[in-house]
Amino acid sequence: xxxxxxxxxxxxxxxxxxxxxxxxxxxxxxxxxxxxxxxxxxxxxxxxxxxxxxxxxxxxxxxxxxxxxxxxxxxxxxxxxxxxxxxxxxxxxxxxxxxxxxxxxxxxxxxxxxxxxxxxxxxxxxxxxxxxxxxxxxxxxxxxxxxxxxxxxxxxxxxxxxxxxxxxxxxxxxxxxxxxxxxxxxxxxxxxxxxxxxxxxxxxxxxxxxxxxxxxxxxxxxxxxxxxxxxxxxxxxxxxxxxxxxxxxxxxxxxxxxxxxxxxxxxxxxxxxxxxxxxxxxxxxxxxxxxxxxxxxxxxxxxxxxxxxxxxxxxxxxxxxxxxx
Amino acid sequence: xxxxxxxxxxxxxxxxxxxxxxxxxxxxxxxxxxxxxxxxxxxxxxxxxxxxxxxxxxxxxxxxxxxxxxxxxxxxxxxxxxxxxxxxxxxxxxxxxxxxxxxxxxxxxxxxxxxxxxxxxxxxxxxxxxxxxxxxxxxxxxxxxxxxxxxxxxxxxxxxxxxxxxxxxxxxxxxxxxxxxxxxxxxxxxxxxxxxxxxxxxxxxxxxxxxxxxxxxxxxxxxxxxxxxxxxxxxxxxxxxxxxxxxxxxxxxxxxxxxxxxxxxxxxxxxxxxxxxxxxxxxxxxxxxxxxxxxxxxxxxxxxxxxxxxxxxxxxxxxxxxxxxxxxxxxxxxx
Numbered sequence: 275x276x277x278x279x280x281x282x283x284x285x286x287x288x289x290x291x292x293x294x295x296x297x298x299x300x301x302x303x304x305x306x307x308x309x310x311x312x313x314x315x316x317x318x319x320x321x322x323x324x325x326x327x328x329x330x331x332x333x334x335x336x337x338x339x340x341x342x343x344x345x346x347x348x349x350x351x352x353x354x355x356x357x358x359x360x361x362x363x364x365x366x367x368x369x370x371x372x373x374x375x376x377x378x379x380x381x382x383x384x385x386x387x388x389x390x391x392x393x394x395x396x397x398x399x400x401x402x403x404x405x406x407x408x409x410x411x412x413x414x415x416x417x418x419x420x421x422x423x424x425x426x427x428x429x430x431x432x433x434x435x436x437x438x439x440x441x442x443x444x445x446x447x448x449x450x451x452x453x454x455x456x457x458x459x460x461x462x463x464x465x466x467x468x469x470x471x472x473x474x475x476x477x478x479x480x481x482x483x484x485x486x487x488x489x490x491x492x493x494x495x496x497x498x499x500x501x502x503x504x505x506x507x508x509x510x511x512x513x514x515x516x517x518x519x520x521x522x523x524x525x526x527x528x529x530x531x532x533x534x535x536x537x538x539x540x541x542x543x544x545x546x547x548x549x550x551x552x553x554x555x556x557x558x559x560x561x562x563x564x565x566x567x568x569x570x571x572x573x574x575x576x577x578x579x580x581x582x583x584x585x586x587x588x589x590x591x592x593x594x595x596x597x598x599x
Numbered sequence: 600x601x602x603x604x605x606x607x608x609x610x611x612x613x614x615x616x617x618x619x620x621x622x623x624x625x626x627x628x629x630x631x632x633x634x635x636x637x638x639x640x641x642x643x644x645x646x647x648x649x650x651x652x653x654x655x656x657x658x659x660x661x662x663x664x665x666x667x668x669x670x671x672x673x674x675x676x677x678x679x680x681x682x683x684x685x686x687x688x689x690x691x692x693x694x695x696x697x698x699x700x701x702x703x704x705x706x707x708x709x710x711x712x713x714x715x716x717x718x719x720x721x722x723x724x725x726x727x728x729x730x731x732x733x734x735x736x737x738x739x740x741x742x743x744x745x746x747x748x749x750x751x752x753x754x755x756x757x758x759x760x761x762x763x764x765x766x767x768x769x770x771x772x773x774x775x776x777x778x779x780x781x782x783x784x785x786x787x788x789x790x791x792x793x794x795x796x797x798x799x800x801x802x803x804x805x806x807x808x809x810x811x812x813x814x815x816x817x818x819x820x821x822x823x824x825x826x827x828x829x830x831x832x833x834x835x836x837x838x839x840x841x842x843x844x845x846x847x848x849x850x851x852x853x854x855x856x857x858x859x860x861x862x863x864x865x866x867x868x869x870x871x872x873x874x875x876x877x878x879x880x881x882x883x884x885x886x887x888x889x890x891x892x893x894x895x896x897x898x899x900x901x902x903x904x905x906x907x908x909x910x911x912x913x914x915x916x917x918x919x920x921x922x923x924x925x926x927x928x929x930x931x932x933x934x
Contacts, residue, residue, distance in 0.1 A: 325722050328753075330749065331748055331749060331752055333749070335711060335745040336714075336745035336748065336749045339715065339742060339745060339746065340715030340718065340746075342712045343652075343714060343715025343718070343719065344716065344718060345715075346715075348719065349719045366705055366708060367708060367742075370705045371703060371705075374703070375701060376909070376910075377908055378691070378693070378701050378703065379686075379693035379700075380683040381906065382682060382701065383693060416909060418909070438910075440910055514913075515914070518915065519914075
């Protein structure tokens with residue numbers, strides 16, 4: 275075990291995967307000499323050289339498009355998009371090509387690319403360095419969408435992503451890149467996809483969160499405990515595949531659900547969780563399902579703290595759910 | 600001769616496929632008539648280990664590389680023997696054994712992919728080049744720019760083969776770009792661009808052979824603009840009379856690459872009308888046989904809908920698959 279920040283755990287995951295398998299290569303803007311703008315790829319160029327740690331021209335289309343070609347040929351590329359907000363030039367490559375390659379070729383061409391991108395607000399990044407648009411990718415069949423919230427998960431889920439046979443969108447909560455530290459296993463210990471993590475047990479209300487929303491949800495649970503409300507906190511970890519069993523089992527116990535994400539509410543992933551609960555846990559519900567999310571506005575610069583879900587907003591929603599029934 | 604034979608087979612298949620679509624027996628078809636010399640000449644210049652990143656008019660390339668006529672026809676029908684399992688519209692082929700990567704409909708997306716595969720081959724020290732096929736319209740796409748820029752920067756062993764067939768559906772080449780040629784665009788990316796008469800199978804072969812040698816020698820990519828004319832519609836859903844005069848098409852027919860090669864062979868004393876008539880009869884019979892077989896093959900299994908989305912179906916997908924299965928076998932379901 276080593277104590278690492280979340281971004282250090284990402285770096286360690288990349289390093290170990292590259293040491294273990296010569297087919298793993300990293301490409302993106304500023305990932306080589308500069309070690310990535312967040313230093314996620316620091317030291318990799320020195321250890322693995324420029325053929326495996328590729329500084330690319332400024333083109334997300336080129337990064338993901340060429341990563342797809344590498345994967346088709348048999349490599350295991352890990353493409354970095356500097357900020358999720360800049361992924362859109364590559365959207366066609368991701369949703370039309372990467373996601374559909376296996377399917378459209380009748381299984382002849384699996385296409386294993388990991389697309390890593392820091393996402394989310396809380397870093398004074400304004401409109402274009404803050405967004406949380408994971409739902410676009412969850413909506414596209416053929417992609418897996420994974421979001422760690424702890425250093426151990428960052429490394430363990432990244433190792434799983436690199437070993438996976440399918441494309442993975444790996445979103446890193448940059449707000450907690452350095453503010454969260456934790457013990458990380460030293461070996462190649464993978465964390466499987468599709469298994470939610472129970473952050474804390476509770477019996478009155480379930481708080482569902484992922485990525486940078488796990489800390490405020492956990493803080494909210496502590497506050498609620500002081501008020502005599504027992505909140506369970508579930509970190510979803512992977513949105514696709516989703517651990518539906520864990521979501522349903524928790525609400526069957528508590529009868530109340532509060533879903534937290536920083537993405538805008540309309541068609542956000544909370545809508546999917548909410549629909550699943552309505553379809554499959556309706557008779558367990560004692561109160562209306564609540565969503566605590568970013569608002570249906572563009573991401574604001576000066577007012578980001580008003581936009582982002584806080585522990586306080588989560589507490590309010592949980593209290594209302596408990597009072598409702 | 601090998602080139603002429605394949606070109607005749609491809610042309611005859613084109614004519615047959617359009618008729619099949621008109622009769623409602625296949626859903627769609629994108630003809631390649633007028634482009635056979637470029638397609639066949641370029642494919643003959645490649646080696647079996649090279650990788651092809653096609654658009655959707657490249658079935659002749661697949662034929663040259665050894666994909667069977669039957670597998671091509673099965674794809675047009677989307678039947679149970681289609682290697683792509685009926686997942687795509689006709690013309691969107693994938694033949695893994697021939698390193699013929701899955702084609703898609705968005706324009707230009709295969710271009711940066713070809714560059715990535717070339718870099719992967721070089722990383723593994725394998726003497727392989729990749730070739731991306733695309734049309735004049737694709738040169739306006741962001742993927743064209745991204746792909747050629749990456750190829751230039753990384754000196755990728757890639758060949759960009761632009762089939763300038765003069766039209767992007769209805770939009771003429773001279774409005775697609777103000778550049779004097781499409782090949783000249785390569786200069787901005789720091790590597791050579793050449794224009795070749797795409798109706799001349801030998802010229803195309805030589806240009807691709809040269810580009811291939813450059814790529815393997817470590818001299819980087821080449822953009823080849825093969826100037827051709829799309830004799831048919833963009834697809835069976837298109838009526839080209841809306842945007843180009845018949846006289847222009849008639850003039851282009853005078854330069855038809857299949858007739859041109861035949862004339863050359865006859866003039867060289869290698870071919871004659873009797874043998875030609877026999878060849879066309881033979882290829883049409885071969886195609887008729889393949890079509891008859893394709894129509895005997897059962898349709899794809901409905902539940903294969905859920906295969907190959909990812910390597911292993913998620914619980915969610917299993918649930919949807921069961922629901923679909925129950926519907927299909929239920930009292931009102933299709934058996």
